[in-house]
Amino acid sequence: MSLIEITEVKKRFGDNEVLKGINIDVAPGEVIAIIGKSGSGKSTLLRCINGLETIDEGSIQVAGAQLLPDEVHLKALRLKVGMIFQSFNLFPHHTVGGNVMLSQMVVKKTPKAEAEAMARRMLDRVGLLHKFDAYPDELSGGQQQRVAIARALAMQPMALLCDEITSALDPELVQEVLAVVKELAREGMTLLMVTHEMRFARDVCSRVVFMHQGRVHEIGPPEEVFGAPKTAELRQFLGV
Amino acid sequence: MIEFTTWDILRNLLLAARWTVVLSLVSFAGGGLLGAAILVLRIGRGRWGRRLAKGYVELFQGTPLLMQLFLAFFGLALFGIDVPAWLAAGLALILWTASFLAEIWRGCVEAIARGQWEASASLGMGYFQQMRWVILPQALKIAVPPTVGFSVQVVKGTALTSIIGFVELSKAGTIVTNATFQPFTVYGFVALIYFALCFPLSQASRILERKLNVAHRNH
Numbered sequence: 001m002s003l004i005e006i007t008e009v010k011k012r013f014g015d016n017e018v019l020k021g022i023n024i025d026v027a028p029g030e031v032i033a034i035i036g037k038s039g040s041g042k043s044t045l046l047r048c049i050n051g052l053e054t055i056d057e058g059s060i061q062v063a064g065a066q067l068l069p070d071e072v073h074l075k076a077l078r079l080k081v082g083m084i085f086q087s088f089n090l091f092p093h094h095t096v097g098g099n100v101m102l103s104q105m106v107v108k109k110t111p112k113a114e115a116e117a118m119a120r121r122m123l124d125r126v127g128l129l130h131k132f133d134a135y136p137d138e139l140s141g142g143q144q145q146r147v148a149i150a151r152a153l154a155m156q157p158m159a160l161l162c163d164e165i166t167s168a169l170d171p172e173l174v175q176e177v178l179a180v181v182k183e184l185a186r187e188g189m190t191l192l193m194v195t196h197e198m199r200f201a202r203d204v205c206s207r208v209v210f211m212h213q214g215r216v217h218e219i220g221p222p223e224e225v226f227g228a229p230k231t232a233e234l235r236q237f238l239g240v
Numbered sequence: 241m242i243e244f245t246t247w248d249i250l251r252n253l254l255l256a257a258r259w260t261v262v263l264s265l266v267s268f269a270g271g272g273l274l275g276a277a278i279l280v281l282r283i284g285r286g287r288w289g290r291r292l293a294k295g296y297v298e299l300f301q302g303t304p305l306l307m308q309l310f311l312a313f314f315g316l317a318l319f320g321i322d323v324p325a326w327l328a329a330g331l332a333l334i335l336w337t338a339s340f341l342a343e344i345w346r347g348c349v350e351a352i353a354r355g356q357w358e359a360s361a362s363l364g365m366g367y368f369q370q371m372r373w374v375i376l377p378q379a380l381k382i383a384v385p386p387t388v389g390f391s392v393q394v395v396k397g398t399a400l401t402s403i404i405g406f407v408e409l410s411k412a413g414t415i416v417t418n419a420t421f422q423p424f425t426v427y428g429f430v431a432l433i434y435f436a437l438c439f440p441l442s443q444a445s446r447i448l449e450r451k452l453n454v455a456h457r458n459h
Contacts, residue, residue, distance in 0.1 A: 050362050071366050078364040089359035093377050103363035106373050148359075155363060 003028040003159060003190050004049065004081070009058035011044055018044050020214040021058070026159070031191045033201035033222075036211035037237060042194045045211070046161050049192065050083045063158050075107070082152030086164040088144040090136040090151070096123065097132040100151045108155070115154075122150035126180050142173030146180055153184075160184070162193035198238075202226050210234050244420045250429055256412030257433050263398045263408055264437075266330050268391055271337025278342035283349050285367065293342065300339035306400050308332045313404040329401035337394055344390060348383040349375060385449035392438045392445075399434070409433060 004026035011019035018041045026032055034042045047053045049060055051067055051074045060067040065077040090099050100119035104110040110118070123129045126146040136144055145165055152160060162181065166174040178200050185191055185204050195201055201208055201222060208225040210218040212233045218225055229235045282293035300308065313328035323331075352375050360374040402411035413430040417423045 052358055052361065074361075075364050075366060078362055083358075083362035085355060085359060085362075087355050089353075089355035091356065091359070091374055091378075093381070102373060103360070103365060106369050107364040151363070 001028075002026060003030075003063055004192070005059075005061045006045075006049070007059045007061075009045070009048060009060060010056050011041075011048060011053060012056050018214050019048070019055075022214075022216055024209065024216065024219070026190060026192065028158070028190055029188045030207060031185045031205045032193070032207050032209060033205040034192065034194045034209045034211060035196070035198070035201065035237070036217075040211040041214040042209075042211045043163055046083075046163050046192060046194050050081055050161055051077055052083075079107070079155065080157055081159045081161060082155055082157035083161040084145070084148050084152055084163065084165045086167050088136075088141070088148045088168070090144055090147055092136050094135075095132070096128065096134050096136065096139070096147050099136065099147060100154045103151070104154055118154050119150070122154045123147070125153065125183075126150045127176075140173060141169045142176045145169065145177045149177075149180055149184075159190035159192065162191060162195070164194050164196065166195070166197060198226070210237065212237075244422070246425065249416055249420060249422070249426055252416050253409060253412055253426070253429050253433060256407055257409045257437075259406070259408040260395065260398050260410075260434075261437070263326075263329060263333065263401065263406070264391070264395045267333035267337050267398070268394050270330070270334035271341055271394070274334060274338035275341030275345065278338055279345045279349070282342060282346050297339045297343050300336050301343070305332070305336050305397055306403065308336055309400055309404050325401070325404050325406040328404055329398075329406040333394065333397060333401070336397065337390075340390055340393070341387065344386050345379070345383050348379040348386070351382055352378050381452050384452060385445045388441060388448060389445035392441045395437050395441070396434065 002025040004024070006022055006024045006026075009019055009022040010017065022041075022045055024032075034045065036042045044053060048055050048067070049062070051069075054069050055067065062077055062080045065080050066073060067077055068074070090096075091102065094102060097116065097119050100122055101112070101115040104115040104118060105112060120129060120132065123132060126149055128143060128146055128150065131139060131143065131147070136147065139147065148165075149160075165181070166177050169177065174197070178197065181191065181193070182200075182204050193205075203222075205222055207219060208222045209216055210225060210229075210233075218229065218231055218234050225234070226238065229238060229240065278293045278296055281289035282297070284290065309328065309332045312332040313323060313325065316323045316328070356374055356378070357370060360370045365373070398408055399410040401408060402414065405411070407415070409430055413426050417426045420426060
């Protein structure tokens with residue numbers, strides 16, 4: 001049984017068709033890396049799964065929740081799948097703890113004490129419990145991104161979408177974020193990540209999707225995709 | 241001929257200045273409430289609401305305040321509605337203030353990064369929850385300095401109501417000049433009183449801007 005089912009998804013921005021019929025099924029616990037050149041549609045695909053972009057054709061389902069453009073369906077979908085962004089997008093007017101508590105209290109109506117306990121557990125999980133009362137702008141980029149992960153986890157999603165989550169970080173901060181993601185993968189979280197960290201994709205992911213011009217050009221286990229690329233485009237992308 | 245002392249002049253002007261202050265406060269408070277309502281339409285998701293709000297703003301920003309005052313005072317009289325000067329003045333200023341505040345605040349809401357919308361959406365928040373908990377608290381902070389700054393325009397705008405016969409500071413200046421034949425002294429005082437009202441406001445705006453923006457801290 002697939003957790004995420006992406007079927008014949010097409011997406012146009014005006015005349016520009018960025019997704020030309022995508023089919024991917026993701027099983028629970030799978031860790032999938034989506035790689036490809038910029039403009040290949042990989043970020044758009046990820047954003048579609050969370051309903052941040054509408055789709056023109058096809059369907060997307062996450063654990064039975066269908067992607068439909070109305071607020072009720074979007075909310076149901078988003079409760080099942082969290083998202084981490086390249087630019088962290090923490091709420092600057094809330095403390096770290098407040099960031100992790102807010103959506104629990106607002107969306108799930110969790111009582112404050114419970115939300116706080118959950119926030120502390122999640123912040124502990126990403127190693128930032130001691131920053132509970134700090135504000136986002138007092139944190140490094142890597143720390144902010146870890147808070148963003150804790151914030152998404154606090155909603156107890158079944159899957160996480162990671163959109164180039166280390167691309168905005170200084171090189172020395174990339175590893176601390178990847179370590180957290182690796183730990184999540186080990187614990188069995190379903191992950192879909194758009195990434196440029198090829199070594200990480202090779203080490204951690206169960207499958208790698210190579211996107212090219214709005215299509216899934218190659219898909220397979222990392223040994224296959226990285227070790228024996230079948231198409232010229234992938235070979236050129238990997239530089240082998 | 242009666243002699244007027246400087247104190248006589250100043251006293252009469254200060255008494256009239258009370259009405260400038262009252263009219264400013266009423267315009268600002270009323271305009272703020274109406275402006276907030278227009279803002280809700282302007283940034284809401286209803287297409288007709290957005291158009292209506294946009295039309296309103298363009299109408300009231302695109303015509304002189306003086307014309308709006310004339311229309312409120314003489315225009316309504318044409319339809320047999322007898323509008324006292326104070327009511328026409330208050331009404332026109334409220335409508336005019338609302339159009340500017342709505343537009344200032346719209347800019348503040350739109351200044352909030354798209355990522356804040358996306359992050360809150362991805363956490364499952366609906367439109368009103370996003371507004372209430374994420375967007376407006378941040379927009380409010382940005383809005384304070386320009387809003388206080390605009391209040392200076394409202395104070396100066398009240399001067400125009402003298403033309404429809406509302407006795408505030410400017411009208412009192414004209415009346416006192418007609419009695420004393422000392423235009424330079426009288427209008428000099430009038431200008432000073434306006435300055436005394438506006439300067440603290442523009443200063444406050446500047447200080448608030450600095451305070452709310454220290455090293456771009458958002459909390």
